[in-house]
Amino acid sequence: MFERLLPHMRVNTIYDINLRTLKEQGIRGIITDLDNTLVGARVPLATPELVKWLDDVRDNLGFKVVIVSNNNRGRVGKFADPLNIEFVHAARKPAGRAFTRALNVLGLTAEQTAVIGDQMMTDVLGGRRMGLFTILVRPIAPNDEGIMTRFNRLLEKFALSRLRKKGLWPEEEQRES
Secondary structure, three states, rough: HHHOOOOOEEEEHHHOHHHHHHHOOOOOOEEEOOOOOOOOOOEEEOHHHHHHHHHHOOOOOOOOEEEEEEOOOHHHHHHHHHHEEEOOOOOOOHHHHHHHHHHHHHOOHHHHHEEEEEOOOHHHHHHHHHEEEEEEEEOOOOOOOOOOHHHHHHHHHHHHHHHHHOOOOOOHHOOOO
């Protein structure tokens, strides 16, 4: 059961993802979470470093990008619109409907798409259920999260303890939560 929470890849930040390797593996699109994945949960706009990364992802490497967030339209739109990135708000991840909508926006199949997020219970579980390549990043600002995310973090800690006992989450690769 807990195996569905295992990401295909774990990195510290989005900047640590080897995008060329993803491209070589046939990945052509990226579904990304917003809060605590791209920027802190209370950061309204993209940082200059993130803008540069997104430009490289889209313009130089040719990936299609869509943001899928459980947050509201105002929050996600204010962030995504200046970047000219399409988005799905109020996604209710891990439900599959938002991921299906994102795949339709991208015009790609699940096999051609990676999902990047900071939560096992929403981003990884939802992505794996849809057959997406899942990438888990450390949360950018873990002390600045809403009540549902804090609840999910408690569930993650429980799941991580089970995965470690099964030898599926090696000690040297542990995330601090």
